[in-house]
Each structure stands twice: as C-alpha cells, then as structure tokens.
Amino acid sequence: DTAVSQTPKYLVTQMGNDKSIKCEQNLGHDTMYWYKQDSKKFLKIMFSYNNKELIINETVPNRFSPKSPDKAHLNLHINSLELGDSAVYFCASSQGRDGYTFGSGTRLTVV
C-alpha cells in the first residue's frame, strides 16, 4: 500500500487552464503539506494543514488554493496556469517530530 499517493503523476496543460492535484495518505498523520520543486531542484513549502486546518501559507499566488476535506486528503487547485508554474509538486505528511513521508510527485508542465 502506498503511504502517500498523489495523482496525476504527470500533467501537461496549456496556459490559462485550471487544474487540480490530489493527495491522500494512509499513515494516520495529522499534518499534510504541499511542496514545490523548481528547475533548480529547490524544495519550498507552499501550504501545510493540520487536521484539516490551514497552518502554513507561504507567499504563494492566490491562484493556488489548497483544500483538505479530511485529515487524510489534501488537494491543490491551480487557476489560470502560467509557464512559471511548471515544476514538480510534492505532497507530504508527518506526525510529531518525525520526518516527512513524501508522495512520488506530480510533474506539471505548462505549455
């Protein structure tokens, strides 16, 4: 069983479109995250939810909107996609002081 699963794995779309990425974890963790890894390989946090509540919201364009229907799911919706949004988006979850468990990533390409 995959601990943190995200879909789709690959997403190619045109500028201006709206798209969603889904994430689910079966680890029973309370906290979930979205990270972005750009072309320079830097991983930067975007959002964090703890038990469905938003606790971290970094400086991210408001075209990005996370939604957590329950503590096992954290989805990311992106409006009006731009070329600069092309990146790999990783979902992760954690519990307490432990490190994160990451999903396998969604490679988004905006053309």
Next chain:
Amino acid sequence: RKEVEQDPGPFNVPEGATVAFNCTYSNSASQSFFWYRQDCRKEPKLLMSVYSSGNEDGRFTAQLNRASQYISLLIRDSKLSDSATYLCVVNIRNGGKLIFGQGTELSVKP
C-alpha cells in the same frame, strides 16, 4: 542568506571512497535536523535524523554542532547505489515546516 546552505557539488568519487557533506543553517532556533536522499526524478526519502550526540546508521554517520550551526554527513565505503542528491533539512519548530537545502549531488563511479 539562504536558511540552509549546502555545497551543490557534484561530488564524483570512486567506489569505496569516504565522502563528507557539510551544511550550515541560519536560524539558531532550529530544533530538528535531518538528511534526506533524493534519487533522480523521485521523491525525497528520509535517510536519517541528526542528533547533537551524533548518530550512525551502518556506513552513514551524521553530526550536529549547534554552536556552529553546522550539520555533516559522512558516507564510508561508497557504493554505486549511493549516487543521489543528499538534502540537508532543518525544522524550526517540531512538527512545523521543513526547510531544505539545495542538495548536494553525489556520483559514485566504478
């Protein structure tokens, strides 16, 4: 100044070599420290946590110096399978966001 800084490499070493990675962090309030490994086009995976007393896991040894705000990872007897990017990671508040360094690329050659 970046919050977590690493030498990006690449480090090219022969099999069997010992290689050391260094990392510095800027926030003295950092509480938890980790090394992650990321293979090409894969997700980061936790390699080991880092404790003030230093800790070892097989061929891997991690050290933390809080006074100097410095973290290290030593890999002994390098294997081809150790080729990856190694990410230094700190957590300001336990359970809070992880802050990643840019990663150090390691390539182990036969």
